[in-house]
Amino acid sequence: MCLSRTELNQLPKIELHCHLDGSISMATIRVLAEKAGISIPEADEALRLKITAPESAESLLDYLAPFDFVLPMLQTQEALELAAYDLISQAKADHVRYIEVRFAPTLHTAGGLSLEQVVVAVTKGLAKGEADFAVKSNALLCGMRHESVATVMTVVDLFSKGELTHVAGFDLAGGEADGYVSGFTSVLETVKERGIPMTLHAGECGCAQNVMDAIKLGATRIGHGVAIKDMPDKWAELIDKKITLEMAPTSNIQTKAIDKAENYPFKTLFDAGVRVTINTDNRTVSDTTLTDEYVKLADWLGFDEAVFRQVARYAFEASFMSPQQRADLADEFIK
Numbered sequence: 468m469c470l471s472r473t474e475l476n477q478l479p480k481i482e483l484h485c486h487l488d489g490s491i492s493m494a495t496i497r498v499l500a501e502k503a504g505i506s507i508p509e510a511d512e513a514l515r516l517k518i519t520a521p522e523s524a525e526s527l528l529d530y531l532a533p534f535d536f537v538l539p540m541l542q543t544q545e546a547l548e549l550a551a552y553d554l555i556s557q558a559k560a561d562h563v564r565y566i567e568v569r570f571a572p573t574l575h576t577a578g579g580l581s582l583e584q585v586v587v588a589v590t591k592g593l594a595k596g597e598a599d600f601a602v603k604s605n606a607l608l609c610g611m612r613h614e615s616v617a618t619v620m621t622v623v624d625l626f627s628k629g630e631l632t633h634v635a636g637f638d639l640a641g642g643e644a645d646g647y648v649s650g651f652t653s654v655l656e657t658v659k660e661r662g663i664p665m666t667l668h669a670g671e672c673g674c675a676q677n678v679m680d681a682i683k684l685g686a687t688r689i690g691h692g693v694a695i696k697d698m699p700d701k702w703a704e705l706i707d708k709k710i711t712l713e714m715a716p717t718s719n720i721q722t723k724a725i726d727k728a729e730n731y732p733f734k735t736l737f738d739a740g741v742r743v744t745i746n747t748d749n750r751t752v753s754d755t756t757l758t759d760e761y762v763k764l765a766d767w768l769g770f771d772e773a774v775f776r777q778v779a780r781y782a783f784e785a786s787f788m789s790p791q792q793r794a795d796l797a798d799e800f801i802k
């Protein structure tokens with residue numbers, strides 16, 4: 468039997484893949500623009516066009532255009548803290564119990580903040596959000612794939628700063644070229660040596676081999692990984708290694724990772740035993756919520772409650788939670 472939107476909304480959820488800078492509500496964007504002295508459209512519809520992925524998007528790069536609009540507003544600690552808090556309030560509305568919020572510290576230093584100050588501000592907003600909304604969270608730090616190895620290393624080094632808390636894992640984001648992983652081999656080896664949990668965007672709009680390269684260099688989770696549909700002979704390896712795919716239906720359509728809903732490989736992968744999870748990627752840029760993503764999958768694929776609970780369990784198991792967070796949430800997700 469199909470679950471209603473209300474029932475889907477109320478299921479307890481875990482979200483592993485959500486970008487801070489792509490997930491700030493319109494109301495908070497207005498506050499941030501005002502504080503930054505940046506003029507933005509007064510009409511909501513006009514503003515929406517600036518902060519959501521263009522309908523004409525043909526690629527991941529087109530999809531990423533709205534980030535250029537919002538990043539200038541995210542260059543102070545106050546703005547970053549407000550953005551993080553705002554995101555946790557949205558997660559609450561989706562009955563998310565735990566969320567990993569990712570962002571690229573290097574994209575927030577134009578106003579003079581250090582990388583550490585960026586991270587401190589975001590995690591402060593997350594902590595306030597947890598206090599007010601009872602949603603647990605951690606931050607994931609992204610290097611950008613267009614950055615040099617040396618710049619990405621400055622992000623990796625943040626994990627060694629003892630004063631930073633709730634910083635749980637590393638990612639590489641941005642435009643995806645086939646074979647990109649090899650350009651970051653030295654960085655990723657360091658991430659692995661230091662025992663930093665790793666999820667990498669791969670096989671979103673790039674090839675399936677990117678997914679396999681990412682796994683080889685230590686990623687236990689893959690951002691999107693849609694292209695692995697083209698390499699069924701590798702699914703057994705993913706299952707064996709308990710690799711988890713962080714999929715995001717709306718985003719995957721917008722970036723043209725898939726051409727149409729009928730071809731979304733989520734069900735095929737799930738039925739084969741691959742660990743797939745449901746995420747928003749970017750709530751504002753994709754104009755979605757986690758509940759919307761659940762509704763979409765229920766409509767497209769006819770999933771019932773048991774599937775959603777299994778998927779949430781995969782997310783729980785693959786999360787980069789602290790032992791305390793895991794113990795607190797185990798009853799709800801491991802039944």
Ligand SMILES: O=c1[nH]cnc2c1ncn2[C@H]1C[C@H](O)[C@@H](CO)O1
Pocket residue numbers: 486487488489527531534569570571574609640641642668671718748749
């Ligand atoms: O879906 C995505 N794929 C690759 N990169 C992305 C995606 N969504 C957001 N980003 C980029 C743009 C942001 O500025 C950056 C850090 O959150 O990550």
Ligand SMILES: [Zn+2]
Pocket residue numbers: 484486640668690748
């Ligand atoms: Zn992403």
